[in-house]
Amino acid sequence: MGMAWFGRKKEAPLEVEEVEVAPSLPEPPPLNEAGLRSMQDHVDYLLGLVEPLNPFGMGLLEAWDQVLCEDLESLVDVPAHTTALVDGYAVRAADLVDEDNQRVESMQLFDGEGRIPVGAIKHVTVGEKLPPGATAVLPSTFIALEGELARVFETVTDGEYVRSAGEHLSAGEPLMRVGEVVGARHIGLLAGAGIDKVFVRPKPRVVVVGSGEGLVEPGRPVDADQTIDANSFLIAAAARAAGARVFHIVVGSNNHAELAQHVTDQLIRADLVISTTGGRREDYEAMVQTMSGIGLVDSAQVAMTPGRTQTFGLIGEDNIPMIMLPGNPVSAYVSFQAFGWPLIRKLAGADPQRKLHRGIARTGFRSLEGQTHLLRGIVTNESGINRVAQVSRQHALSELAEANVLIVLDEQTAQVRAGESVYYWKLDED
Structure with missing residues (x-):
C-alpha cells in the first residue's frame, strides 16, 4: 500500500476567478502644465492607432492617384528592335570601307529576306526594323542608284541613323519605387514598358457625417429653427482633396439611437469616419455620446487654436477610426x-507628416506660448519671395475660401514681426 508523501493529503487546486478586463484605447500621451495635450502628441497618438490599408493588384487605369506598393522595372526593351531613324538603306557599316579604310565606290542592292549579305544594302523607311546583320542606315542622300548598284558618296559608322533596341528603356530598368503616387504620365510610362497591373493601396474610403437637430442640406427650404449644413460639405471636399474616396450623409437629428443607426450603417464602406455638426454644443455632445456607445473613445483638450476640443474613437466590430470635429467651420476645417x-x-500608405514651408511675414503675428496657433493666410510670390499675410473676414467661410495656407505658430512662438520668417502649411497640398 502506497504512502502519501510526508503523510500529507493532496489539496484540490484553488479556482482563480478570471476577471474580464474591459477593452480600452492605449494610454494617451501626457498633458502639459496647463492640462492640455500638445498638437503633435495628439497627431502621433492618432497615427499610432491606425494602419495603412492592405494593398492589392489593380489595372493601370484603376491605379491612378494611388500609392505604389512595389518597385517597378521595365518588362521589355523600348523600342523592342533596332529601327531606322531616317529613310535610307540598312548597311553593315564595316562594308563601306576597304582594307585600306577607304570608302568603297559602290554597294550591291539587296531586296531579299533575312540577313543582309556582305557588301550589300537594303532599303528601309523611318521606324522600320533593321534586317539582321545591319549596323547602321545610309541616308538616301548619301548614295546614287545605278541599276542593281548604289554609288556611295558618304560613309557611316556603327549605330548612325538608327534607334537601338532598348535606347529609351531597357528591360529591367527601374521605373517607379514603393511609396510613389501613380500619376497619369506614370501610367503612360508603365504601359509602354509592358506593365498592365500594379500593386497599390486603394484610396481610403472616408464617410463624412453632418449631424445636428434642424440641420438641412443646401438647396432645401430653411425654417427659423434650422441650419444649412456647410461644414460637412467643406470637410467632404477637403477629404477628397486629401486623396480619399468620399461618401457623405447628413443626419438632421441629435437623437442617440438615430445617430448610432446612421453611423453603424456606414461602417461597411468606411476606412475612416469624420463627423461634424452645425455648431451647437448639444449636437456635438450627442455624437460624442453616440461614439462612446458603439466604440472606444478618446476626448482631449489640445493645445491649439482654433480646435481645442478633439474627440477620436475606434467604433464598431472592426474598430473603424472616427474623428469628431468641432462645430465651428474654421475650427472644423483646421x-x-x-x-x-x-x-x-x-x-493610403503615404507620408502623413505635413511639410512646413517658409515665407516672409508681410505683417506681424501674435500668439500665446504653450499653444500652436493655425491662422488662415494667403501666400503670394513677389520676385521669388513668398510673402505671407493673415486673412481676416467677418464671415468664417469667406475667410477660408480666400486662404491658401495655414500659418503655423508653434508652442514656442509668441510673436512674429513683419519681415521675419514664418512657416505655413499649403492647403490641398499633394
Missing part, C-alpha cells in the same frame, strides 16, 4: 488639416 489629413495619408 482640425481636419491637423488630424484628418494625416490619418488619410497614413491609411
Whole structure:
C-alpha cells in the first residue's frame, strides 16, 4: 500500500476567478502644465492607432492617384528592335570601307529576306526594323542608284541613323519605387514598358457625417429653427482633396439611437469616419455620446487654436477610426488639416507628416506660448519671395475660401514681426 508523501493529503487546486478586463484605447500621451495635450502628441497618438490599408493588384487605369506598393522595372526593351531613324538603306557599316579604310565606290542592292549579305544594302523607311546583320542606315542622300548598284558618296559608322533596341528603356530598368503616387504620365510610362497591373493601396474610403437637430442640406427650404449644413460639405471636399474616396450623409437629428443607426450603417464602406455638426454644443455632445456607445473613445483638450476640443474613437466590430470635429467651420476645417489629413495619408500608405514651408511675414503675428496657433493666410510670390499675410473676414467661410495656407505658430512662438520668417502649411497640398 502506497504512502502519501510526508503523510500529507493532496489539496484540490484553488479556482482563480478570471476577471474580464474591459477593452480600452492605449494610454494617451501626457498633458502639459496647463492640462492640455500638445498638437503633435495628439497627431502621433492618432497615427499610432491606425494602419495603412492592405494593398492589392489593380489595372493601370484603376491605379491612378494611388500609392505604389512595389518597385517597378521595365518588362521589355523600348523600342523592342533596332529601327531606322531616317529613310535610307540598312548597311553593315564595316562594308563601306576597304582594307585600306577607304570608302568603297559602290554597294550591291539587296531586296531579299533575312540577313543582309556582305557588301550589300537594303532599303528601309523611318521606324522600320533593321534586317539582321545591319549596323547602321545610309541616308538616301548619301548614295546614287545605278541599276542593281548604289554609288556611295558618304560613309557611316556603327549605330548612325538608327534607334537601338532598348535606347529609351531597357528591360529591367527601374521605373517607379514603393511609396510613389501613380500619376497619369506614370501610367503612360508603365504601359509602354509592358506593365498592365500594379500593386497599390486603394484610396481610403472616408464617410463624412453632418449631424445636428434642424440641420438641412443646401438647396432645401430653411425654417427659423434650422441650419444649412456647410461644414460637412467643406470637410467632404477637403477629404477628397486629401486623396480619399468620399461618401457623405447628413443626419438632421441629435437623437442617440438615430445617430448610432446612421453611423453603424456606414461602417461597411468606411476606412475612416469624420463627423461634424452645425455648431451647437448639444449636437456635438450627442455624437460624442453616440461614439462612446458603439466604440472606444478618446476626448482631449489640445493645445491649439482654433480646435481645442478633439474627440477620436475606434467604433464598431472592426474598430473603424472616427474623428469628431468641432462645430465651428474654421475650427472644423483646421482640425481636419491637423488630424484628418494625416490619418488619410497614413491609411493610403503615404507620408502623413505635413511639410512646413517658409515665407516672409508681410505683417506681424501674435500668439500665446504653450499653444500652436493655425491662422488662415494667403501666400503670394513677389520676385521669388513668398510673402505671407493673415486673412481676416467677418464671415468664417469667406475667410477660408480666400486662404491658401495655414500659418503655423508653434508652442514656442509668441510673436512674429513683419519681415521675419514664418512657416505655413499649403492647403490641398499633394
